[in-house]
Amino acid sequence: xxxxxxxxxxxxxxxxxxxxxxxxxxxxxxxxxxxxxxxxxxxxxxxxxxxxxxxxxxxxxxxxxxxxxxxxxxxxxxxxxxxxxxxxxxxxxxxxxxxxxxxxxxxxxxxxxxxxxxxxxxxxxxxxxxxxxxxxxxxxxx
Numbered sequence: 001x002x003x004x005x006x007x008x009x010x011x012x013x014x015x016x017x018x019x020x021x022x023x024x025x026x027x028x029x030x031x032x033x034x035x036x037x038x039x040x041x042x043x044x045x046x047x048x049x050x051x052x053x054x055x056x057x058x059x060x061x062x063x064x065x066x067x068x069x070x071x072x073x074x075x076x077x078x079x080x081x082x083x084x085x086x087x088x089x090x091x092x093x094x095x096x097x098x099x100x101x102x103x104x105x106x107x108x109x110x111x112x113x114x115x116x117x118x119x120x121x122x123x124x125x126x127x128x129x130x131x132x133x134x135x136x137x138x139x140x141x142x
Contacts, residue, residue: 067139071132078125085118 092111
């Protein structure tokens with residue numbers, strides 16, 4: 001028979017060994033988790049820096065003068081006019097495709113008028129861009 005002391009001594013040594021192994025395992029797990037976390041943080045920082053760089057790259061240059069402002073507005077007007085012309089052409093082609101009902105002639109006539117006015121607007125906007133670019137060139141020569 002074993003004495004109470006030898007049973008306690010063996011049980012304590014087993015408990016100590018288990019505690020050492022558990023501590024070692026926890027240390028390894030937390031260390032690797034911290035490494036993963038630091039890598040994720042570095043990736044977040046890199047991606048946020050990239051986002052900042054992209055947003056700075058997409059910003060237009062600062063507007064320094066009235067002619068430059070007028071040029072920017074004229075360019076935006078051309079873009080809007082081009083979009084309207086594209087929409088009007090698409091509407092006209094769709095109306096011509098489904099021209100089998102009674103009111104098709106009226107719809108086609110309205111769409112043709114819309115295309116014509118969109119072309120006129122685009123021509124006027126292009127003329128404004130040319131004038132604005134000339135004003136910017138004159139300003140830059142000064």
